[in-house]
Amino acid sequence: MSSTAARPGTPTLDQVASLAGVSRATVSRVVNDSPRVSPTAREAVRAAVETLRYVPNRAARSLVTRRTDTVALVLSESGTQLFSDPFFASIVQGLSAHLADTDRTLVLLAARDRREQEKIGRYARQGHVDGVILLSLHSDDLLPGILASSRVPLVLSGRPLDGREVSYVDADNAGGAAAATRHLLAQGRTRIATITGPLDMVAGLDRYAGYRSALEAAGRTPDPDLVDGGDFGEVGGMRAMSRLLDRAPDLDAVFVASDPMAAGALQALRTAGRRVPDDVALVGFDDAPLAQACDPPLTTVAQPLGEMTALMLELLLRRIEDADAPVETRVCATHLVRRASA
Amino acid sequence: MSSTAARPGTPTLDQVASLAGVSRATVSRVVNDSPRVSPTAREAVRAAVETLRYVPNRAARSLVTRRTDTVALVLSESGTQLFSDPFFASIVQGLSAHLADTDRTLVLLAARDRREQEKIGRYARQGHVDGVILLSLHSDDLLPGILASSRVPLVLSGRPLDGREVSYVDADNAGGAAAATRHLLAQGRTRIATITGPLDMVAGLDRYAGYRSALEAAGRTPDPDLVDGGDFGEVGGMRAMSRLLDRAPDLDAVFVASDPMAAGALQALRTAGRRVPDDVALVGFDDAPLAQACDPPLTTVAQPLGEMTALMLELLLRRIEDADAPVETRVCATHLVRRASA
DNA sequence: GTGAAAGCGCTAACAT
DNA sequence: ATGTTAGCGCTTTCAC
Numbered sequence: 001m002s003s004t005a006a007r008p009g010t011p012t013l014d015q016v017a018s019l020a021g022v023s024r025a026t027v028s029r030v031v032n033d034s035p036r037v038s039p040t041a042r043e044a045v046r047a048a049v050e051t052l053r054y055v056p057n058r059a060a061r062s063l064v065t066r067r068t069d070t071v072a073l074v075l076s077e078s079g080t081q082l083f084s085d086p087f088f089a090s091i092v093q094g095l096s097a098h099l100a101d102t103d104r105t106l107v108l109l110a111a112r113d114r115r116e117q118e119k120i121g122r123y124a125r126q127g128h129v130d131g132v133i134l135l136s137l138h139s140d141d142l143l144p145g146i147l148a149s150s151r152v153p154l155v156l157s158g159r160p161l162d163g164r165e166v167s168y169v170d171a172d173n174a175g176g177a178a179a180a181t182r183h184l185l186a187q188g189r190t191r192i193a194t195i196t197g198p199l200d201m202v203a204g205l206d207r208y209a210g211y212r213s214a215l216e217a218a219g220r221t222p223d224p225d226l227v228d229g230g231d232f233g234e235v236g237g238m239r240a241m242s243r244l245l246d247r248a249p250d251l252d253a254v255f256v257a258s259d260p261m262a263a264g265a266l267q268a269l270r271t272a273g274r275r276v277p278d279d280v281a282l283v284g285f286d287d288a289p290l291a292q293a294c295d296p297p298l299t300t301v302a303q304p305l306g307e308m309t310a311l312m313l314e315l316l317l318r319r320i321e322d323a324d325a326p327v328e329t330r331v332c333a334t335h336l337v338r339r340a341s342a
Numbered sequence: 343m344s345s346t347a348a349r350p351g352t353p354t355l356d357q358v359a360s361l362a363g364v365s366r367a368t369v370s371r372v373v374n375d376s377p378r379v380s381p382t383a384r385e386a387v388r389a390a391v392e393t394l395r396y397v398p399n400r401a402a403r404s405l406v407t408r409r410t411d412t413v414a415l416v417l418s419e420s421g422t423q424l425f426s427d428p429f430f431a432s433i434v435q436g437l438s439a440h441l442a443d444t445d446r447t448l449v450l451l452a453a454r455d456r457r458e459q460e461k462i463g464r465y466a467r468q469g470h471v472d473g474v475i476l477l478s479l480h481s482d483d484l485l486p487g488i489l490a491s492s493r494v495p496l497v498l499s500g501r502p503l504d505g506r507e508v509s510y511v512d513a514d515n516a517g518g519a520a521a522a523t524r525h526l527l528a529q530g531r532t533r534i535a536t537i538t539g540p541l542d543m544v545a546g547l548d549r550y551a552g553y554r555s556a557l558e559a560a561g562r563t564p565d566p567d568l569v570d571g572g573d574f575g576e577v578g579g580m581r582a583m584s585r586l587l588d589r590a591p592d593l594d595a596v597f598v599a600s601d602p603m604a605a606g607a608l609q610a611l612r613t614a615g616r617r618v619p620d621d622v623a624l625v626g627f628d629d630a631p632l633a634q635a636c637d638p639p640l641t642t643v644a645q646p647l648g649e650m651t652a653l654m655l656e657l658l659l660r661r662i663e664d665a666d667a668p669v670e671t672r673v674c675a676t677h678l679v680r681r682a683s684a
Numbered sequence: 685g686t687g688a689a690a691g692c693g694c695t696a697a698c699a700t
Numbered sequence: 701a702t703g704t705t706a707g708c709g710c711t712t713t714c715a716c
Contacts, residue, residue, distance in 0.1 A: 010469075012709055023687045028711060038685055058468040059410075060709035063401040063692045070470070072449075084426055084631075096452055105465050107414075108450035110438055123447050126400040127352075128412070234605075235635040263576075267609060271637075289426075293577040295613075354693055365703045370695060380701055402693035405708045 011052040020048035031056055062127070071099070071316060072129040074109045074120055076143045077136050085232055086259055086288035087305075091135065091157065094309030104130075111143060121146035131316045133157060139200040153319035155312050158202050159329070167319065169311045169330045173203050176301035176334030177210025178217075180255045180283040183299065183336055185218050189253035189281060193226035195240045195265060197257040204229075207257040207285060226251060230261045234290070237261025241268035253281040259288035262298055287337060297339035304332050353394040362390035373398055404469070413441070413658060414471040416451045416462055418485045419478050427574055428601055428630035429647075433477065433499065436651030446472075453485060463488035473658045475499060481542040495661035497654050500544045501671070509661065511653045511672045515545050518643035518676030519552025520559075522597045522625040525641065525678055527560050531595035531623060535568035537582040537607060539599040546574075549599040549627060568593060572603045576632070579603025583610035595623040601630035604640055629679060639681035646674050 017024045022041050029037045030045040037045075048054070062068045073095060075088070092108065099106050107129070111117040124132055124147060131153035134143060139161045147154050148166060156168035184192050194211045197204030208227075215222050225247045230236025237256060241264065244251060256262040262284030266276060274280050277296065284291045284300040291298040311330050319325045355373075359366045364383050371379045372387040379387075390396070404410045415437060417430070434450065441448050449471070453459040466474055466489060473495035476485060481503045489496050490508060498510035526534050536553045539546030550569075557564050567590045572578025579598060583606065586593060598604040604626030608618060616622050619638065626633045626642040633640040653672050661667045 013711095014709085024710080025687060025712080026685085029686090032711080036685060041685075055464065055467045057405070057709050058470055059401045059405040060692090061711075063399070063405055063694085063709080064711045066692085068401075084428065084431065086426065089426065092452060093454070096454060096458065100455075100457055100461070105461060105470075106452070108452070110434060110448070110450070112435070112438060113442075115442055116438065119442070119447060122397065125397045128400055128447075233631070235631050238635060267612075270609075270612060289575070289577050293580065352693095355695095356693085366694080367696085367704080368702060371702090374695085378701060383701080399693050402708090403695075405693080405710085406695045408708080 010057070011054045012057070013054075016045065016048045016052055016054050019052065020044040066127075068128060068130050069104045070107055070129045071104055071131045071133065071313075071320075072107050072109050072124065074111060074132055074134045074143060074147075075136060076111045076117065076134065076138070076141050084234070084260065086290070087286055087303075088135070090288075090305040091309055094306055095133070095313060098310055098313050114142065117141075117143050117146065121150060124152045125150040131155070131320045133312050133316060137161065137202065138198070151323075153316060153323070155316045155319070157308075157312060159206075159331075161200075161202050161205075165327050167315045167327050167329060169308050169315065169332065170202070171303040171308065171332050172334045173206035174210035174213070176285065176303070176336070177207040177255065177257070178214040179210075179334070179336045180285070180299075180301050181211045181214035182218075183338075184253040184255065184281055184283060185214070185220075187253070187281060191223075191226065191248065191251045192220075192253040192255065193228070193244050193248065193251045195237055195244070195254060195256045195261050196227065196229040197232045197261075199229065204232075204257060211255050223248070230258075230264070232258040232261060234260040234264040237264030238268045239264075241265035242272070245269075245272050245274070251280065254283075256282060256284050259284050259286040259291045259300065262300070263290035263294065266294055266298075283336075292339075299336065299338050301334050302337045303334050308332050352399070353396045354399070355396075358387065358390045358394055358396050361394065362386040408469075410470060410472050411446045412449055412471045413446055413473045413475065413655075413662075414449050414451050414466065416453060416474055416476045416485065416489075417478060418453045418459065418476065418480070418483050426576070426602065428632070429628055429645075430477070432630075432647045433651060436648055437475070437655060440652055440655050456484065459483075459485050459488065463492060466494045467492040473497070473662045475654050475658060479503065479544065480540070493665075495658055495665070497658045497661070499650075499654060501673075503542075503544050503547075507669050509657045509669050509671060511650050511657065511674065512544070513645040513650060513674050514676045515548035516552035516555070518627065518645070518678070519549040519597065519599070520556040521552075521676070521678045522627070522641075522643050523553050523556035524560075525680075526595040526597065526623055526625060527556070527562075529595070529623060533565075533568065533590065533593045534562075534595040534597065535570070535586050535590065535593045537579055537586070537596060537598045537603050538569065538571040539574045539603075541571065546571075546599065553597050565590075572600075572606070574600040574603060576602040576606040579606030580610045581606075583607035584614070587611075587614050587616070593622065596625075598624060598626050601626050601628040601633045601642065604642070605632035605636065608636055608640075625678075634681075641678065641680050643676050644679045645676050650674050 013024045013027050017027045027045050030042050109120050111120050133155050135157045156166050159170045196208040212222050228240040228244050230240045256265050284298045287302045291300050315328050355366045355369050359369045369387050372384050437448050451462050453462050475497050477499045498508050501512045538550040554564050570582040570586050572582045598607050626640045629644045633642050657670050
């Protein structure tokens, strides 16, 4: 082969240039929407781009611009657990929606074990993405450390458990849980149980802490028999509810720390022949399809997911534009959504 | 600035070279595990890489190699629907696991609407990924067309509905559904209903076709009253089951086309006071947490997900290595998993 | 407004 | 076994 005639599959900038009868620089300007181009030239280039079906080569571009226009959402989760969580789906949806208006693309990266975590660290360091949003942190997660030390702009979804200095966006989990518990207290419930999430995750811990604090503020002593835990999933909620019923059949309310667990708990209650909400009142966490499909629909604590995703992106973009931007953290309010009984 | 001293943040190949006292080429050889390097040089380079924390720049590398070592799993789904499907989680898990042994990385791309589909098409064309596995195809999906015409190596998960010539891997959905239905017939069930998936998806269509063909082979005429549909999700299954019970309270079995829908159907049956499996027998599709957590565990049709993901990757890598490799298609057997009643 | 030229950091012949 | 050299396709001064 002589010059660049190797693979006719992908047209290059100067093929467009010669077809349009201008220089590479001009084509580049048109492609990048520079104002310093005459309408005539612009039109000629556009036409050439069209005929050749030209698409700029990202590698070449980011080699010089040092940007990829890609941000990653990293899911650090051992099992496939996370995928079934509507919370996760909402985050993806929110980020996608915000990014749709820009020319950046969202990619999802899953790290199920240590090996994959390191692989993702390398991926980020190699400059494949401009920034990272990190989701679902267990206390033993290596990724925050790996990514933080790799100088990749980083925003966490959820406050880091180890007090590390990183930008993050979180919901007021403790406040929401406390509000839910107070709601049950105000109904006159006296034996209020809880199904917690994993206690090595900040959302699990904070929601449990909120439940306890509301109980204590009301002068109640939390009863260990009324506490059980799941993994935020439906099956876990079902099992936890069964155990609670075994240990404390006299319970009259449950604060459940996630929507799928609430759906599971509801099944267990029905299987045990308990009536909801008269006999046992249930409050879930997180507005989601399952809670809304219940009959009657569950009262839940709602997080402002749209606001949270917008904030994550805002914080991340700030750090991408300015590498030395200060660490910023945001905590979003949660609120109780009471649903009319059917 | 004079030469390349701009950002000391990212060391380059020749910084490593001069520190190690060798040429760039040698460093490149070491980094790429070429055997043609002396142990001495190799060690010197390794040390320099270590001190400088050198990581190769992916853009520069793929500019010359024309590879990115990245494959994308593209999820084409209007809602957040897909994420809650355990089938999807298993696919991700399987692909991740296979890729973990290689130096390729898996990225997930979500296309929720037309705009995002086009964006993903561009992303692929720009050379960000070496190949694409495309999941969850509705009949009106634009992505197969967009990607096929963009010359990106492509493998579909599921037979394309329009008969387009593309490589794909599919499960024998019709065969599995027929086996499930025959199983119910063999039990002496006479009023066998079905909850179908979306009928604009190949998995939905094929499973419904399998149900019908088994019925017809047994000399039964399918009764429209015994057919209802959901979106593969739990809530959809619950609602479909309620409708079926309204229309045909005498039904004595249901073949449900997905695991979450089966869980939903089970709830609806219990709410209606029907006993499972004595009163109404249930067969689900897809081994998944919900079906296994049922009491008694559901009999289900299992797809060989591990085998399927391995095949997808195999087909895709073949097309990546050799752009002119022929279109290949695989259909994997499914089989009935009978679970002992509790 | 437009073109010429210099690289971005890397790999891959080709010499040695 | 190692160094030299020539680009990969693009953006971006800097002249004109």
